[in-house]
Amino acid sequence: MIAFRMPSLGADMENGKLIEWLKEPGDDIKRGDILAVVETVKGAIEIESFDEGVLEKHVATLGQSIPVGETLALIRGIGENSEEVDAGFRAESVSGDGAPKATPAARKRAHEASLDLAGITPGTDGVIGLEQVNAAISTMSEKPDADKTGATTKTKTVKPGLDLTVMRKSIGAAMARSKRDIPHYYVSSPIDCMALTDWLERENEKRSVAERILYAAPLIKAAALALLKTPNLNGFYTDEDFHSASGIHIGVATSLRGGGLIAPALHDADKLSVDNIMTHLRDLVGRVRTGRLRASEMSDPTVTISILGEDTADAVAPVIYPPQVAIIGCGSISKRPWVIDGDIKIRDIITVTVAGDHRVSDGRAAAQFLRHLSNAVQQPEEL
Amino acid sequence: MTEDEIMALARRALFEVAPDLEGESINPDESLRDQFEIDSMDLLNFFIKLHDGTGVDIPEKDYAQLATMSGVVAYLKSRLGAH
Numbered sequence: 001m002i003a004f005r006m007p008s009l010g011a012d013m014e015n016g017k018l019i020e021w022l023k024e025p026g027d028d029i030k031r032g033d034i035l036a037v038v039e040t041v042k043g044a045i046e047i048e049s050f051d052e053g054v055l056e057k058h059v060a061t062l063g064q065s066i067p068v069g070e071t072l073a074l075i076r077g078i079g080e081n082s083e084e085v086d087a088g089f090r091a092e093s094v095s096g097d098g099a100p101k102a103t104p105a106a107r108k109r110a111h112e113a114s115l116d117l118a119g120i121t122p123g124t125d126g127v128i129g130l131e132q133v134n135a136a137i138s139t140m141s142e143k144p145d146a147d148k149t150g151a152t153t154k155t156k157t158v159k160p161g162l163d164l165t166v167m168r169k170s171i172g173a174a175m176a177r178s179k180r181d182i183p184h185y186y187v188s189s190p191i192d193c194m195a196l197t198d199w200l201e202r203e204n205e206k207r208s209v210a211e212r213i214l215y216a217a218p219l220i221k222a223a224a225l226a227l228l229k230t231p232n233l234n235g236f237y238t239d240e241d242f243h244s245a246s247g248i249h250i251g252v253a254t255s256l257r258g259g260g261l262i263a264p265a266l267h268d269a270d271k272l273s274v275d276n277i278m279t280h281l282r283d284l285v286g287r288v289r290t291g292r293l294r295a296s297e298m299s300d301p302t303v304t305i306s307i308l309g310e311d312t313a314d315a316v317a318p319v320i321y322p323p324q325v326a327i328i329g330c331g332s333i334s335k336r337p338w339v340i341d342g343d344i345k346i347r348d349i350i351t352v353t354v355a356g357d358h359r360v361s362d363g364r365a366a367a368q369f370l371r372h373l374s375n376a377v378q379q380p381e382e383l
Numbered sequence: 384m385t386e387d388e389i390m391a392l393a394r395r396a397l398f399e400v401a402p403d404l405e406g407e408s409i410n411p412d413e414s415l416r417d418q419f420e421i422d423s424m425d426l427l428n429f430f431i432k433l434h435d436g437t438g439v440d441i442p443e444k445d446y447a448q449l450a451t452m453s454g455v456v457a458y459l460k461s462r463l464g465a466h
Contacts, residue, residue, distance in 0.1 A: 290402055
């Protein structure tokens with residue numbers, strides 16, 4: 001029997017609350033299937049399986065806060081015998097202690113509509129099904145203008161299940177640990193990125209709005225290619241030792257409205273085309289906004305990039321997210337006087353700063369990274 | 384499309400892109416970036432939805448005209464009227 005455990009979704013996580021099962025006992029489980037949804041300070045995270053087999057049984061109870069590493073469910077591996085075969089559907093997504101009984105689909109729908117199951121009247125069988133949830137949703141949308149009439153007091157809109165105060169605390173704890181344990185060094189260069197911005201302008205002019213690219217996409221690709229050449233910026237420092245990562249999974253720092261930050265991973269960024277990176281980026285940001293990230297995206301970035309975006313600030317000296325060993329901070333692009341062959345020209349300049357872990361590398365690695373990045377950015381059509 | 388219809392469409396598009404803002408009142412003359420911490424990705428997704436809803440192609444060089452909600456309405460109205 002394989003234990004399906006609560007994963008660690010980052011250095012700042014100790015436990016997560018199980019809020020939904022997406023697989024029932026008897027269901028076939030393939031690698032990558034999403035089994036459960038867990039609520040953390042970073043919102044609802046989908047937990048996928050890395051094993052194959054058949055779901056034997058749920059071990060953890062819905063609504064419980066479960067420590068990292070604890071068993072959530074048991075999976076019967078291929079070829080293993082069942083202890084107790086119970087393939088038929090049971091309304092097992094149901095917890096014992098007072099929580100309402102509901103089907104997984106209903107639970108999912110209610111969660112998506114930010115409805116509390118406790119406020120929904122179950123069907124005649126005592127279980128809340130999709131029918132009941134849909135009915136509750138339509139009653140909800142029949143009175144959409146409650147705000148205007150002043151019938152309800154307006155509260156600050158924050159994503160359901162996301163407590164920004166708690167998130168601030170956990171970011172604080174992780175960053176304090178980082179600053180205490182990691183001897184940071186910082187290396188920074190302003191980079192002429194006019195070749196990139198000109199290329200983007202030409203590309204985007206040809207494209208319909210849905211196919212356009214933001215400069216973050218080629219910049220991430222350029223950073224991934226530069227990391228290929230500076231492997232001691234890409235990996236983890238664990239057990240008093242550096243473990244260089246085999247893939248380049250770039251955590252893209254995405255800020256949340258109202259404060260807080262999530263850096264889900266863009267996997268194998270060095271192998272993706274710029275268009276592919278843009279598609280993934282759009283998908284990631286969309287899911288950060290709606291609170292549906294996957295566990296692997298939370299747990300396995302091998303390095304982080306923070307791109308400040310337009311009209312923000314010139315430079316950022318970021319703090320490494322442990323157990324990673326480097327973080328790349330990109331300021332906003334702005335027009336600056338720049339000397340080329342003895343002449344002053346107006347060029348688009350981006351200041352890129354690398355924070356590295358001195359236990360693993362020296363400033364020289366970061367300087368090399370910046371040089372490779374700059375070179376890659378000069379030939380955007382090659383990215 | 385009337386101005387009101389365009390405004391309704393733009394509001395819906397914004398709330399789809401940023402569901403956590405649903406129900407917020409929008410100051411039509413303040414930039415969306417400043418008002419709601421809308422970033423470049425949100426803005427691009429917002430323009431895609433405006434394009435889907437109106438059929439108006441929005442070239443990148445015109446983005447600056449769509450920084451505020453009233454700018455969005457004025458821009459789309461003139462582009463739709465020009466057809």
